[in-house]
Amino acid sequence: MSWNKPLPHPTEISAPYWAGLQAHEVRLQQCDQGHWLFFPRTHCPTCGSRQLAWRKVSGAGEVYTYTVARVPTLPEFTDEMPQLLAVVALDEGVHINTTLVGVAPEQIRVGLRVRPVFDDRPGSATLLRFTPQDSVHPGVIAADAAAQPQQSTAPAAPRQTLPQVDCKNLDAMRALVSDGYSDWSNEIAVTQELIDQFAQLSGDDYWIHTDPERARRESPFGTTIAHGALVQVLISRLQLPMEFEVTGYHNIVNYGSDRLRFPTPVPAGCRIHARYRIKAVEQVKSGTQMTMEINVHVVGQDRPSVINDLVMLYM
Structure with a gap:
């Protein structure tokens, strides 16, 4: 599995620590x-002894200090916001910088x-994180789980019958217009x-998309970013949670976009x-025209990466 963050x-x-x-x-x-x-070193900072040995400890300790970072510490951590950064004091007295x-x-x-969580990353690295002592969080995060979102093992819920709205009923269609967004x-x-x-x-x-090393050195984003057009195209792979079903038409035509913007990089x-809202409904010569505003976000980010006012014509 791929992993885009520093290791x-x-x-x-x-x-020996790693x-x-x-x-x-x-x-x-x-x-x-x-x-x-x-941290690991060649001599004891307390007494200067160079007679050092590696010993296994429980990893138990307590939060010494922490901060909730709502701006990513590196661009690659955009999808982990907010970052829960902490210093943990182990029972042996040492302090470890970590995340919770x-x-x-x-x-x-x-x-x-807190207790330790061993975060196996794709490749050959394991990171040390911590979770509350009484948390149900597993003590090991598998590499495949680290590289992709957790998948639910619960059985799929039965498909619900959605409220049907006739495209020829203009009042009912206009009732779908909302300032609020879907799930x-x-x-x-x-x-x-x-x-x-x-x-x-x-x-x-262009190198800003395809050359990670140069992007790390020269890009204002510190890493490669996806093409805005690619993120827009990926909307078709995002299953928007529709709350209604339009009926009464013979054809649906994708009429284009009234507005297409790429406010933040991916x-x-x-x-x-992504999430959506119905922005406008109007009667036109060919049928009923609906404008659906679709906002695509990097997970954890408030500001969208794509804003697409998609116009659909029901004929």
Whole structure:
């Protein structure tokens, strides 16, 4: 599975720590005088001893301090907002910078007891996160679960019969117009592979979309981004939760868009979803014309990435 976010590069000194996480163990260094230390190093910062050994610990501790980041620390983390950044004080006394999972922002507090979560990333890296001691969050996040949204194992709900609205009943059609938006659609991942395929198909292979290394160095977004046209096309793969069914027509014609905007980028590897509202209904010579405003968002972002006022003609 693809993963678009930075991953650690173990050094000779830190390799035992990262190897421990891959084995789903928290391992810390301890000197011959009994002092625990973290981050990994060649000597004890308390007494200067170079007689260090790696030892397995429980990983239990408490939140020492935290912050809820509502602006991504890197563009690649756009789809994880808000980020729950914390410093955890392990029972051995060392402090570890981390992120919290399985907890709502308003439930976090200084002193909250936490336990480790081993987050296996695609490839060969495991990250250490923490969750409240009494949380039902699993202690291991599998690599395939880290790379894609969790899928529900519950049986599919029976299909509900939607209220039917005759397209020739103008008052009923106009009653669908609303300032409020629908629920969210399903989520899909916009991977670098998908972006590359679109670039090849469309001929738009500009480096800001297709060259991750150059984008990291030179792009104002810090990473490659999806083509706006690609994100718009992906609307057809998003299952909008329709709350009505239009009837009484012989044909539906996609009449185009009254407005199409790309307000914010979609970084490669992020997930998107969409919602809609009925913006306008009017009678025209050929039938009934409906304008549906569809907003596509990166998951976790308030500002949309695509705004499409889609015009449909019911004939």
